Amino acid sequence: MDSEVLATKYDQVLKPMTRMGWPFWVTVFPLSILFLWSFFAFGWQYQWGLGETGMGHPMSWTLYLVNFVFFIGISHAGALVSAVLRITHARWGTPFGRAAEAVTVFALAAGPTNILFDLGRSSRFYWVPLHAQFKSPLIWDFTCIMTYFTVSVIFLYVLMIPDIGLLRDRFPGRKWLYKPLSLGWTGTKDQWRTISKTIGFLCVAVIPIAVSVHTVVSWVFGLQTQPMWFSTIFAPYFVTGAIFSGIATIIIVTIALRRIYHLEKYLTPYHFNNMGLLLLVFTLLWAYFTFAEHLTVAYAGGSHELDVLWSKLTGRYALLFWIMVLLCFVIPFSLLVFKRSPKFLLPASISVVIGMWLERFLIIIPSLAHPRLHYPRGAYMPSWVEWSMMAGLCAGFTLAFILFSKFFPVLSIWELEKEAQEN
Amino acid sequence: MNRWGMVIDLDRCTGCQACIVACRQENNIPFAGERWAKLGRAKFWMNLIAEVKGHYPNVKMHFIPVPCMHCDRPPCTTVCPVEATYKNPEGIVAQVYPRCIGVRMCVSNCPYTVRYFNWHAPSWPNEYKRGLNPDVYKRRKGITEKCNFCIQRIRKAKEIARKEKRKIRDGDITPACAETCPTEAITFGDLNDPHSRVFRLSKSRRAFRLLEELGTEPKVYYLKEGEWKDG
Numbered sequence: 001m002d003s004e005v006l007a008t009k010y011d012q013v014l015k016p017m018t019r020m021g022w023p024f025w026v027t028v029f030p031l032s033i034l035f036l037w038s039f040f041a042f043g044w045q046y047q048w049g050l051g052e053t054g055m056g057h058p059m060s061w062t063l064y065l066v067n068f069v070f071f072i073g074i075s076h077a078g079a080l081v082s083a084v085l086r087i088t089h090a091r092w093g094t095p096f097g098r099a100a101e102a103v104t105v106f107a108l109a110a111g112p113t114n115i116l117f118d119l120g121r122s123s124r125f126y127w128v129p130l131h132a133q134f135k136s137p138l139i140w141d142f143t144c145i146m147t148y149f150t151v152s153v154i155f156l157y158v159l160m161i162p163d164i165g166l167l168r169d170r171f172p173g174r175k176w177l178y179k180p181l182s183l184g185w186t187g188t189k190d191q192w193r194t195i196s197k198t199i200g201f202l203c204v205a206v207i208p209i210a211v212s213v214h215t216v217v218s219w220v221f222g223l224q225t226q227p228m229w230f231s232t233i234f235a236p237y238f239v240t241g242a243i244f245s246g247i248a249t250i251i252i253v254t255i256a257l258r259r260i261y262h263l264e265k266y267l268t269p270y271h272f273n274n275m276g277l278l279l280l281v282f283t284l285l286w287a288y289f290t291f292a293e294h295l296t297v298a299y300a301g302g303s304h305e306l307d308v309l310w311s312k313l314t315g316r317y318a319l320l321f322w323i324m325v326l327l328c329f330v331i332p333f334s335l336l337v338f339k340r341s342p343k344f345l346l347p348a349s350i351s352v353v354i355g356m357w358l359e360r361f362l363i364i365i366p367s368l369a370h371p372r373l374h375y376p377r378g379a380y381m382p383s384w385v386e387w388s389m390m391a392g393l394c395a396g397f398t399l400a401f402i403l404f405s406k407f408f409p410v411l412s413i414w415e416l417e418k419e420a421q422e423n
Numbered sequence: 424m425n426r427w428g429m430v431i432d433l434d435r436c437t438g439c440q441a442c443i444v445a446c447r448q449e450n451n452i453p454f455a456g457e458r459w460a461k462l463g464r465a466k467f468w469m470n471l472i473a474e475v476k477g478h479y480p481n482v483k484m485h486f487i488p489v490p491c492m493h494c495d496r497p498p499c500t501t502v503c504p505v506e507a508t509y510k511n512p513e514g515i516v517a518q519v520y521p522r523c524i525g526v527r528m529c530v531s532n533c534p535y536t537v538r539y540f541n542w543h544a545p546s547w548p549n550e551y552k553r554g555l556n557p558d559v560y561k562r563r564k565g566i567t568e569k570c571n572f573c574i575q576r577i578r579k580a581k582e583i584a585r586k587e588k589r590k591i592r593d594g595d596i597t598p599a600c601a602e603t604c605p606t607e608a609i610t611f612g613d614l615n616d617p618h619s620r621v622f623r624l625s626k627s628r629r630a631f632r633l634l635e636e637l638g639t640e641p642k643v644y645y646l647k648e649g650e651w652k653d654g
Contacts, residue, residue: 049564050525051542056463060530060540120525120540120565127524131505138504138528224532225498225637372534372634373489375472378463 003169006417013409013416014170016261020406023260028402031395038392041385042117050120052385058371059378061364063386064118067393069360070245071111072145072217073238074353077246078104079152080210081278083203092274094419095266098412099257100250101156106400107249108149110393117389137223140216148206148213155202161185161195162414177407214242226367227304228297237289244282244328245356248349251275253401255342255349257410266411269341276340279348283336287329290359307370316379317366320358327355425591426514427572428614428642429601430624431488435608438486442469442600442609446490449573449599451559453545466539468570469600488609490600491516491537491570492633492641499529499538508567514614514642515572523566530567534634535641538569572611573598593619614642 007014045052055062078100085093116122132139165185168178185191215235222234231237251272258267294313297305312321332348369378382390404410446452446469455465469490476483497516500508507523510516530538544564547555558575562568573596580595593612601609612621624630629646 049541049543051459051462051464051564054462056542057465057539058530058536059463060527115526118527120523120527120567124524127505127522131522133504133506135501136504136528137502138526142504220528224502224528225534226531368531371536372637373536375474375489375536 003166006166006413007170010409010411010413010416012262012265013411013413017406017409018171024402028399031399031402034391034395035399036392038389038395041388041392045117045385045389046122050118052383054381054383054386056378056380059365059368059380061118061368062380063382063390064114065364066357066360067390068111068114068118069217069238069364070357071107071114071393071397072213073242073245073356073360074249075104075107075111075148075152075246076210076214076239076242077250078102078107079148079155079206080243081247081250083155083206083210086199086203087207090274091419092271094415095263095271095411096250096254096275097159097415098156098408099253099410100246101152101159102401102404102408102410103246103249103253104152105149105156106397106404108145108152109400110397112145112149113393114389137216137219141220144209144213144216148209151202151206151209155206157181158195158198158202159412159415160408162187163409163412166413167408174407211239214239221363221367225372227302227370227372228308228367229363231293233289233293237293240282240285240289241356241359244279244286245353247275247279247282248332248352248356251279251345251349252353255346257405258342261405261410263411266416272342272345273340276336276345276348279332279345279352280336280340283329283332283352287333290325290328304370304372308366311366311370312362316369317362321362324355324358324362327351328359329355424512424615425613426615426642427493427577427596428514428612428621428625428644429490429493429572429598430610430621430630430644430646432608432610432624432646433485433487434629434646434648435606436486436488437606438471438473438484439605440471441603441605442488443467443471445469445599445603446570448554449556449559450570451545451555451561453547459542464542466541466568468537468539468568470537487645488600489535489537489633490643491572492535492639492643493570493572495640495642496638498532498534498637498639502528502532504528513577515574515577516569517571517574518567518569520560520562520566520568525565525567527567534637534639538567540567541565593621 053062082093082097082100086097116125119125128138128142161183162185164178164182165187168175168182171178215238218234218238221229222231224230254267258264294309297309301309311317331351335344335348338344365380369380447454450468452466452468459465469488472487472489474485474487476485493514493516495514497510500510500516504526505522505524507519508516508529525540527540530540541562541564545562576598577596580591584591584595593616596611598611601611610621610624612619614622614625616622624646625644627646629648630644631647632641632644
């Protein structure tokens with residue numbers, strides 16, 4: 001189809017790319033300040049040492065690790081969901097694809113950054129690949145994350161090439177960006193054949209890579225001797241939780257895009273209903289895993305494990321634990337089981353994302369607070385540095401997505417068009 | 424090959440904490456002060472744990488000095504991504520300070536929680552600086568450190584033995600904690616030498632090790648008559 005006709009037809013999708021009204025600046029300005037502030041916080045920590053955080057003996061892995069696991073979890077949504085939906089030809093997934101893939105890339109940029117903050121000597125981070133010791137789960141982690149990051153950037157990019165070709169013709173002022181990125185895309189038969197082959201390959205490749213990433217992230221904890229980390233179901237538990245929080249993030253992002261960029265025509269209640277069903281399935285899966293994990297410890301756990309368990313169920317962390325159960329299961333389940341319209345999905349998804357952050361927190365902190373030789377007992381409260389870094393990270397993630405939406409369409413135009421023609 | 428080990432007689436330990444002071448002095452460990460200690464920033468290569476049982480006036484106290492256990496199967500060394508910690512051929516779990524980048528996975532994977540991190544750059548009062556031990560590596564902020572059985576003393580004893588053209592004898596090496604202990608509760612020596620005192624004591628029927636069920640094979644043995652409730 002002629003690019004002119006295509007552009008007119010999908011005017012609604014392209015329009016937000018050029019329009020920057022006051023809501024744009026009102027959002028971007030405070031986010032940028034938060035983002036820049038986190039650089040100051042990092043500089044402060046770099047200068048004076050990790051002692052400026054709330055960490056101490058034995059609480060040596062805390063908020064940074066929580067955010068690391070959390071963001072990498074979110075990154076699962078994207079590639080995994082969009083690849084699975086593509087392979088199974090689930091048409092309803094099309095309008096979620098682009099947003100999901102972008103979320104993957106930005107979350108994957110945000111997650112491992114936490115490790116950089118967490119290092120005692122951040123400037124020596126490159127020693128990890130340089131002096132790699134392959135017995136360490138952290139090296140497996142490094143390998144998997146780097147692979148996943150590379151593949152998901154390629155995935156996002158390849159799926160955008162036909163759209164970039166369109167943008168190159170539509171926005172001559174931005175030719176400097178689109179022309180090299182379009183790789184000379186003109187939409188010939190040969191080009192279509194190559195790209196669909198590439199996409200098919202990437203979809204298959206990205207699934208095992210994505211699963212491997214959170215598996216290995218879980219092993220960073222699961223292979224340690226800490227009570228309640230040392231668990232065989234950690235890998236599937238983490239992967240399930242990752243997809244769970246990832247789907248919720250996609251829903252939040254797409255509902256926001258739908259409202260702000262007026263994409264009601266493409267993101268219909270039908271699409272959201274299906275996504276809601278997927279979220280519901282993962283709500284149940286999460287509850288199943290959580291129950292299995294805690295029951296095993298409660299019934300047959302040793303004294304070290306029970307110490308941690310009771311601190312979660314009735315002790316110091318009980319409030320957070322039951323809030324987590326409320327946010328990850330009770331609220332989303334009771335909302336989604338009845339109705340899955342955007343109005344129901346938004347609170348359910350926000351509740352899931354917060355709940356999953358708490359879940360990561362409750363996996364990491366109570367175990368470290370109750371080491372096996374339980375004479376040192378830890379308590380932990382994050383300092384201003386850690387809160388600043390976390391705020392900066394969330395701000396950076398949102399900013400990256402907003403900027404992305406100003407340079408690339410948030411819906412995959414060529415796929416929408418392909419579907420329209422097939423129908 | 425030597426295989427260094429330690430035996431601590433809990434029946435002799437009075438909980439005086441002299442070992443902690445001696446260790447601090449020998450290994451240039453800065454003191455934390457009350458404020459930082461509360462945040463868990465204090466470093467105790469040798470730590471003394473007190474367990475209080477019962478209520479006033481029927482109180483019983485147990486003391487247990489806890490250095491690094493120098494496990495034969497250390498969980499801490501395998502997880503280091505840059506190989507900054509390893510078990511040396513003589514069985515000492517050593518930290519390579521210049522290589523460490525402060526990931527702290529070894530800290531979290533130590534079931535005995537005896538690895539300490541430098542949360543801030545170390546500092547001492549001026550008057551104290553003259554007393555620093557020149558034989559010990561100065562640790563910077565952002566790296567992990569731990570008890571190394573006073574490895575500098577082991578090296579010195581070996582040098583002396585080599586000069587005198589003899590083998591190391593039992594009792595040549597005394598770590599700072601053992602040297603200072605007023606009740607001589609701490610014994611150090613070669614676990615591979617069947618004639619050494621430490622070997623004999625480690626085979627005592629009073630001997631036990633901490634968290635033996637984890638299979639870490641610690642080389643620090645404790646002696647205690649009667650029961651010691653681990654927990």
